[in-house]
Amino acid sequence: MEGLYICKDNKYIDQVRGTSILSLLAKKDNLEIMLYEFKAERPNSITPGDTPDLMEFYYILEGSIVIGNKDNNVNMSKGDYFYVQNIKETVPFRTVSDTKMLYITSQPVYNLLYAYTDELRNLLDKSEAKDIYTHKHSNRVQDYSVKIASKLSLSGEINYALALASLFHDIGKCFIPDEILNKPSRLSDFEFDYIKKHSTYSSELLSGKFIEDISKIVEQHHERLDGSGYPNGLNGDEIRIEAKIIAVADSYDAMTSDRAYRNALTPEAAMNELKSFIGKLYDKNVVLAFEQILHDEGILKN
Numbered sequence: 001m002e003g004l005y006i007c008k009d010n011k012y013i014d015q016v017r018g019t020s021i022l023s024l025l026a027k028k029d030n031l032e033i034m035l036y037e038f039k040a041e042r043p044n045s046i047t048p049g050d051t052p053d054l055m056e057f058y059y060i061l062e063g064s065i066v067i068g069n070k071d072n073n074v075n076m077s078k079g080d081y082f083y084v085q086n087i088k089e090t091v092p093f094r095t096v097s098d099t100k101m102l103y104i105t106s107q108p109v110y111n112l113l114y115a116y117t118d119e120l121r122n123l124l125d126k127s128e129a130k131d132i133y134t135h136k137h138s139n140r141v142q143d144y145s146v147k148i149a150s151k152l153s154l155s156g157e158i159n160y161a162l163a164l165a166s167l168f169h170d171i172g173k174c175f176i177p178d179e180i181l182n183k184p185s186r187l188s189d190f191e192f193d194y195i196k197k198h199s200t201y202s203s204e205l206l207s208g209k210f211i212e213d214i215s216k217i218v219e220q221h222h223e224r225l226d227g228s229g230y231p232n233g234l235n236g237d238e239i240r241i242e243a244k245i246i247a248v249a250d251s252y253d254a255m256t257s258d259r260a261y262r263n264a265l266t267p268e269a270a271m272n273e274l275k276s277f278i279g280k281l282y283d284k285n286v287v288l289a290f291e292q293i294l295h296d297e298g299i300l301k302n
C-alpha cells in the first residue's frame with residue numbers, strides 16, 4: 001500500500017552504539033523517532049536543548065528507571081512515560097534494570113547527539129585493537145567504575161561524567177606506537193615517559209566534546225594519593241573522586257588480565273594488592289566499596 005512503511009526484525013535507519021544503543025527508527029522533517037537501549041545501573045541525563053521548541057518524549061517499553069535527583073526522584077517502569085520541553089537544568093536518570101525506551105523528538109537530535117561519540121568510539125576501537133592485552137578493558141573499567149559510584153551513592157551528575165570518562169580513559173593510547181604498547185620486556189625510561197603521555201592525550205581528545213569535567217577526570221586517572229602519579233603529581237584531595245574510582249577499577253582490571261610479561265592475578269590477590277596501597281595510592285572508601293561489590297557478585301570468595 002502506498003505510504004505504508006513496514007519495518008520488521010529490528011530494522012532501523014541508522015544506529016550508534018556507545019554507552020547506550022540509539023537506533024533511528026523513522027524521521028520526517030524535524031520529527032525523529034528512536035529506540036534507546038540502556039544496560040542496568042547506568043547513569044544518564046537529559047540536557048537542556050539549544051532551542052526552546054525542542055520537545056523530547058520518552059516512553060518506557062521495557063525495564064525501569066529512577067528519574068530526578070537524590071532528594072526528588074520518581075521510579076518509572078514499563079508503560080510509564082515522561083517528556084521535557086524548555087528545561088533549564090540537566091535532568092538526571094538512572095536505569096535500574098536493562099531498559100528500552102521509545103524516544104521521540106520534535107527537532108533533529110540524532111546526528112548531533114552521536115556525531116562526537118561515534119568518532120570517539122572509532123578511536124577507542126582503534127586504541128584497543130593496538131594493544132593486544134587490553135581487549136574490552138575500557139568496557140570493564142566502565143562497568144566497575146559505575147558500580148563503585150552507585151555503591152558510594154554519588155550524585156547523578158558525577159555518575160554521568162564517570163561513565164563517559166571511564167569508557168574513554170585510555171583513548172589517547174591510539175597515539176602511542178605499537179612497539180612500545182606491546183613490548184614484552186621492561187620498558188626504558190624513555191618508553192615509559194611516552195606511555196605516560198596517554199592520559200594527557202586522552203584528555204585532549206575529549207576536551208570540547210563533552211562537559212569539561214570529563215576531560216579533567218580522564219587526565220587524572222593515573223594520579224595517586226601520595227603524589228607519585230602522573231602527569232601532574234597531584235596529592236589526595238587535589239584528585240577528583242571520579243579519577244580515584246577509575247584508578248581502582250583500572251588497576252584491578254590490569255592486575256586480573258594476562259600480560260606478555262606475567263599471568264593474571266586472581267581476584268583475591270588483586271584485591272589484597274589494592275588494599276595494601278590504601279591511603280598511599282588508592283582511596284580507602286573506593287577500594288572497600290569495590291571489595292563489597294566483588295563479594296556480592298561472588299567474584300571474591302571470602
Ligand SMILES: [Fe+2]
Nearest residue numbers: 169170221222
Ligand atoms: Fe591509563
Ligand SMILES: [Fe+2]
Nearest residue numbers: 137169170250
Ligand atoms: Fe586503563
